[in-house]
Amino acid sequence: xxxxxxxxxxxxxxxxxxxxxxxxxxxxxxxxxxxxxxxxxxxxxxxxxxxxxxxxxxxxxxxxxxxxxxxxxxxxxxxxxxxxxxxxxxxxxxxxxxxxxxxxxxxxxxxxxxxxxxxxxxxxxxxxxxxxxxxxxxxxxxxxxxxxxxxxxxxxxxxxxxxxxxxxxxxxxxxxxxxxxxxxxxxxxxxxxxxxxxxxxxxxxxxxxxxxxxxxxxxxxxxxxxxxxxxxxxxxxxxxxxxxxxxxxxxxxxxxxxxxxxxxxxxxxxxxxxxxxxxxxxxxxxxxxxxxxxxxxxxxxxxxxxxxxxxxxxxxxxxxxxxxxxxxxxxxxxxxxxxxxxxxxxxxxxxxxxxxxxxxxxxxxxxxxxxxxxxxxxxxxxxxxxxxxxxxxxxxxxxxxxxxxxxxxxxxxxxxxxxxxxxxxxxxxxxxxxxxxxxxxxxxxxxxxxxxxxxxxxxxxxxxxxxxxxxxxxxxxxxxxxxxxxxxxxxxxxxxxxxxxxxxxxxxxxxxxx
Numbered sequence: 407x408x409x410x411x412x413x414x415x416x417x418x419x420x421x422x423x424x425x426x427x428x429x430x431x432x433x434x435x436x437x438x439x440x441x442x443x444x445x446x447x448x449x450x451x452x453x454x455x456x457x458x459x460x461x462x463x464x465x466x467x468x469x470x471x472x473x474x475x476x477x478x479x480x481x482x483x484x485x486x487x488x489x490x491x492x493x494x495x496x497x498x499x500x501x502x503x504x505x506x507x508x509x510x511x512x513x514x515x516x517x518x519x520x521x522x523x524x525x526x527x528x529x530x531x532x533x534x535x536x537x538x539x540x541x542x543x544x545x546x547x548x549x550x551x552x553x554x555x556x557x558x559x560x561x562x563x564x565x566x567x568x569x570x571x572x573x574x575x576x577x578x579x580x581x582x583x584x585x586x587x588x589x590x591x592x593x594x595x596x597x598x599x600x601x602x603x604x605x606x607x608x609x610x611x612x613x614x615x616x617x618x619x620x621x622x623x624x625x626x627x628x629x630x631x632x633x634x635x636x637x638x639x640x641x642x643x644x645x646x647x648x649x650x651x652x653x654x655x656x657x658x659x660x661x662x663x664x665x666x667x668x669x670x671x672x673x674x675x676x677x678x679x680x681x682x683x684x685x686x687x688x689x690x691x692x693x694x695x696x697x698x699x700x701x702x703x704x705x706x707x708x709x710x711x712x713x714x715x716x717x718x719x720x721x722x723x724x725x726x727x728x729x730x731x732x733x734x735x736x737x738x739x740x741x742x743x744x745x746x747x748x749x750x751x752x753x754x755x756x757x758x759x760x761x762x763x764x765x766x767x768x769x770x771x772x773x774x775x776x777x778x779x780x781x782x783x784x785x786x787x788x789x790x791x792x793x794x795x796x797x798x799x800x801x802x803x804x805x806x807x808x809x810x811x812x813x814x815x816x817x818x819x820x821x822x823x824x825x826x827x828x829x830x831x832x833x834x835x836x837x838x839x840x841x842x843x844x845x846x847x848x849x850x851x852x853x854x855x856x857x858x859x860x861x862x863x864x865x866x867x868x869x870x871x872x873x874x875x876x877x878x879x880x881x882x883x884x885x886x887x888x889x890x891x892x893x894x895x896x897x898x899x900x901x902x903x904x905x906x907x908x909x910x911x912x913x914x915x916x917x918x919x920x
Contacts, residue, residue: 436567438731440574441664445732447578448586450664454656456586457663459519459532461644461651462512463590467539469637470504472497478547480765483688491609494548499617501544505537512536521651528584535594542594545601549608551685557604561597569593638775642782642814646807649783653790654803661739662804664732668721669746683761691765699762700832705887707758707836711751712883715841716848716875718747720868723852727863738801745808752812755819755836759826766829774825778818785810840883848875 444453468475474497481493512519512533520529542561549557573589581588647666650659683706690698721728725740756778763771789806792798823834851874855867 436564436571437667440567440571441667441732443571443574443578444586445660445664445736448574448582450657450660450733450735451655452583452586452660453663454651454659455520455522455524455529456590457647457659458521458651458656459525459529459587460590461647462519463532463535464539465637465641465644466508466512467505467536468543468640469634470508470536470540471501471543472504473634474501474544475547477764478544479551479685480688482548482551483685483692489613489615490548491612492615494544494605494609495612495615497544498541501540502537505540509533509536522656524656526584528581529587532587532591535591538594538598542598542601545598545605549601549604552608553685554604554608557601560604561600565600566593566597569596634772634775638772638779642779642811642818645779645782646786646811649786649790650803650807653787653794654800657735658800658804661736661801662742662807664736665729665739665743665746665804665808668728668743669718669750683758687762687765696830697832700827700830700834703758703762703826703834704836707754707834708838710754710758711836712841712844712879714747714751714754715845716872716879718751719845719848719852719875720871722747723849723871724855724863724867727860727867730860731864738799739804741801741805742808745805745812749808749812749815752819753815755834756815756822758836759819759822759834762830763822763826767825770825771822774818774821778814781817782810782814785813838883840879843882844875844878847878848872850874 444456448456474481478494478497481497482490485493510533513530516525516530516533517523519525519532546558546561549555570589570593573592574585577585577588647659647663650662683702686702687699690696690702722744725743726737729736729739729743760771760775786807789810790803793800793802793806827834848871852867852871855863855870858867
């Protein structure tokens with residue numbers, strides 16, 4: 407029975423992975439036009455100011471979601487007798503109140519959003535994205551609890567990036583000084599609308615629900631460690647921009663932001679597994695099936711590492727050509743891009759380990775996260791001071807910040823995997839030597855591609871690198887369980903997943919024709 411359930415869990419994770427890999431491709435198609443428009447039309451300085459504001463808006467929005475991105479699955483599992491919509495609405499109300507209070511504060515005190523002091527009144531409207539961002543996190547987490555990852559793909563990989571790209575292009579002709587901020591606000595609201603539409607169709611409206619101050623206080627207190635861990639984990643991807651904004655010119659921040667956005671595309675592959683991992687892990691924790699949790703964490707960790715390594719090689723080897731798409735002023739960020747892509751690979755173990763640690767050792771996980779971001783801050787500041795001391799080019803600050811992130815995330819991966827393995831009494835390790843075997847021919851193909859003209863380096867070189875890497879990793883690195891990720895059906899496993907999701911919802915399963 408446990409074997410059947412384990413196979414179903416792996417199939418559920420694989421189904422979410424398939425959907426999110428498709429979502430990654432869609433997000434790539436949507437974000438590249440935005441980066442091109444922002445780099446070519448608005449310039450590096452405007453991008454730097456936009457990035458500085460974005461850091462504050464998104465981290466505050468994440469905090470205001472009160473850890474529900476991952477904590478909601480546990481609350482719904484532990485409280486099966488309460489109408490699910492009521493449980494979700496408790497969290498949404500807290501997020502709305504906290505987000506609105508934060509938006510009001512930053513409207514009155516905009517300095518943290520715009521450290522350079524350059525902004526317009528329209529730029530300040532970006533604070534409205536704070537409550538919208540928090541609510542989006544919650545409704546997408548609610549959908550993920552029902553194994554509905556398609557809504558996340560639609561909201562985050564189609565609606566948001568394409569609204570951002572189209573909005574930035576149109577608004578440049580209307581309000582070029584504030585177009586990026588307004589485009590982001592429009593994209594956030596569009597993503598929230600997409601999530602709410604699916605959420606209301608799935609859960610419906612709450613019944614006999616009213617704000618419960620005692621329950622809200624208990625929920626908030628319980629969520630603080632998880633919310634803080636979420637904010638810190640997310641903050642490790644934005645602290646570098648914040649520190650760069652203090653030590654470097656806005657143009658350098660803009661160059662780094664573009665490199666970060668390119669590098670964060672493969673990051674979505676690992677964060678997209680988190681909503682599916684949550685329900686699977688909480689159910690196995692309830693059954694004390696620790697061996698299954700270890701297998702699932704290692705399985706997903708390898709999938710993520712393998713995918714991110716391939717994408718990192720495909721984007722990193724022709725890095726100058728990739729950064730040059732946004733304009734010649736962005737080529738100096740190639741070094742930062744290489745370190746950021748490597749950082750995403752080494753961080754995969756930390757991410758999947760944390761997916762379990764937040765349920766079994768949330769305070770210890772929080773302490774490790776605090777230490778990680780502290781280490782990153784020290785390394786980043788040290789890099790900034792070193793560049794200034796030796797009078798190195800400004801772009802070296804961006805590379806230094808990226809290297810600091812890579813080192814800090816590598817340490818976090820090591821520590822979190824050790825802590826989780828001790829709790830589960832099973833080894834946690836994503837590494838396989840096949841990653842090296844696959845990287846070798848990909849690097850050779852990439853080296854040849856760099857000799858081609860820039861257009862051919864991207865149009866021919868990038869697919870060739872992915873093909874060389876993919877063939878080797880599939881042939882020598884993937885076993886039968888790994889290949890579930892690429893199968894549409896495994897003894898009707900996907901239909902079983904849909905049936906289980908319907909059972910969780912308390913509704914009859916939808917019959918799926920073979």
